[in-house]
Amino acid sequence: MRRFGTGDRIRALGAMSGTSLDGVDAAVIETDGERVFGFGDSAYRPYSEAERAVLRAALGLWEGPEVDAAAEVVETAHAEILSRFDGIDLIGFHGQTFAHDPKGRGTHQAGSGAILAEALGLPVVWDFRSADVRFGGEGAPLAPFYHFALAKFIEAEGPLAFLNLGGVGNLTFVDPGYAQADANGALLAFDTGPANAPINDLVQARLGQPLDKEGALAAQGEVDDAIVARFLQHPHFFRMAPKSLDRDAFAALAREVEALSDADAAATLTACAAASVMRGMEQCPEPPARLLATGGGRHNPVLMAMIAAGCDCPVVPVEDVGLDGDMLEAQAFAYLAVRVARGLSTSAPGTTGVRAAVGGGTLSRPGELAVALG
Template sequence: MLKRRMLRVLGAMSGTSLDGVDAAVLVTDGVTIAAFGETAYRPYSAAERAVLRAALGAWPDDPRTEAAAEVVETAHAELLSRFDPVDLVGFHGQTLAHDPGGRGTHQAGSGEVLATVLGAPVVWDFRSSDVRLGGQGAPLVPFYHHALARHIGATGPVAFLNIGGVANVTWTDPRIPAPDHACLAFDCGPGNAAMDDLMQARRGQPQDADGAVAALGTPCNERLDAFARHPFFRRIPPKSLDRAAPVPDIEGLPDADALATLAAGIATGVALAFEHFPEPPERLWVSGGGRHNRTVMRMIAAGCDCPTAPVEEAGLDGDMLEAQAFAWLAVRVVRGLPTSGPRTTGVAAPVGGGILSRPPDQTR
């Protein structure tokens, strides 16, 4: 196991919304957080997004994955090379296919390629080990949420909600030192993906900025009631979704009503998640792109029994939290510490995933 010391680590995340790559520096030993460093974002171009969308659902033996991997590696190399030298890089890649219990999980992009380009060791392929050992392979951020809860001085259980392409939630108790005993986490329902897809298909826009169009609509309660009966919500966690999460039926609805119904669908999934928590959280902290959608945030707050706020109110960066998490997880991988556990991914025992690739000129 690597000797415990603080490392300057660069983490990168490209989520299911396919908007671009987030990158953030974290100073950490994989247990505590010493400092947050610089951040940067590199959007995917329309052409790059088209390549990635075309490869969604593809496995490594599919010819579409080569073009997708090239997009992912090029975008990450361009962004990460802007940073000053670091001790380590955590690279998530771009999820194209996720089928735990079936074919496994597939994130496009090679950490070996990035290690050569950046001249720094890269930890990557975080999910495969968990899936091979029977876990869902997601979500992987919960142990970092536990570290954040301790960092911000939470004194009782709190919940962290991330709204990306899908939504996932972590319930964590900072009074318990070990994250694998202190977390319950799971994907809780749809996120931004369906709303973004609708805006792109109907209006040629990448998203409903601030939820402005959804705010003009009326959710269809009948369709939401049917959506809430989906068996996924009653399934005992841990559980995970891919980009094709269940969503309310919006067929035939006008744009504003369709978006309002999808927004209410996100809030419904969050509200139903509270039924699985061991005890009520003192606060729900929200990160991810969805927290910028005022309509979604208003609906979530209305359906929750605890105060709800974006993580910025705790002094955190909601846009970069997942990139920071993969920096933190990278250190845990090289130190031989677990990155997931039975109550986060459903794996039989705590497991440390990830592959470490070193640049050709570095000796072990």
């Protein structure tokens, strides 16, 4: 079994199933855990409606039959998509987040990397967040170290920011003038607030659709400014970064828009997502030269226009600098897997609030589970 040494160009495959519950992204990168050398193939495996129902039933739960059933769905879907790739040295498996309470019970990503290592015959790095939480961190967001590597890859000359618009939004301020991601001042990262999750939940509940495609429903509606103003009084917006959120931290938003029409509710939830980004931009140490958007929300022109209207810098999709916004999160966990395998840090005080730079993750190799069970 391959060992992972300093400077090795490792072909790593990462997988991400986000809080939007749409499906599994998988992507290959070549990296030594510090530099990104290039990108390989990628694939997407959507969850079926039946699978999505099983996953939704486990949201907010830490254990029990619903969580067990959801973990099986996660493992099966990941094994299916990851088996399509050849020539892989290492896999990074995030799992599916069902509950996140870093200052309480911790963080919970369902799915066993050990089971996947057996099924795929490859080493798998997983459980990326637990170590960070044990050392006082929020356990999220974890993509910022990869954002730092990407800023170097695109040869950014000054500070910039990455905005991931997934189920929850998160922002990373990057100063590529620093040599290492874990240097004090190189990164500041935090969850901005809800992004796609409340919108997806609304259209699923009211229209039986998984998302507001291209913001078409929101474009027909009127924003209820009073609801947006109340939304911005949530305690999250008065906390200093780093900070993170559970997917359902803003569950009250659904009740706020109950009396609105479908279009007005979608428009208002979209405005809330944009407002949380604008509020987050105020915490950047200095104005970034540009805001690079990734994640599913960048496909929503209504959301992107609202964010651009409230920001003092250009807001563009990461494709404008040659990156893949659909696969960036999956790539991030491929990158982090290599860092774990090499014993490098994966989070720092500026990204999760952890007390000192820490490396998270468990490396499972084929055969280890069989030995443990034997």
